[in-house]
Amino acid sequence: MDKKRKGVIKAICAYGELCGLTYTVDYAKSIATRAAGRDSFNEITEGELTRIYNEFCRKQTAARARTDLPILKHNFSLN
Numbered sequence: 001m002d003k004k005r006k007g008v009i010k011a012i013c014a015y016g017e018l019c020g021l022t023y024t025v026d027y028a029k030s031i032a033t034r035a036a037g038r039d040s041f042n043e044i045t046e047g048e049l050t051r052i053y054n055e056f057c058r059k060q061t062a063a064r065a066r067t068d069l070p071i072l073k074h075n076f077s078l079n
Contacts, residue, residue: 011056
């Protein structure tokens, strides 16, 4: 659970950076808490953490596309 919590905080802060904002850890926790509809960050279930993490990863992808930031391209070769 601790790794998932840290991952959610990291995803929220990374999204903020893409938008030109700097989020503190406490602010990222409050965003996650509101997104889960809970009163405390520690009350968020594992499933909700996964959902919030995935949502902020999708938001990062959308922010990159919106601002024309370079997206890493993978070279998949069939050898």
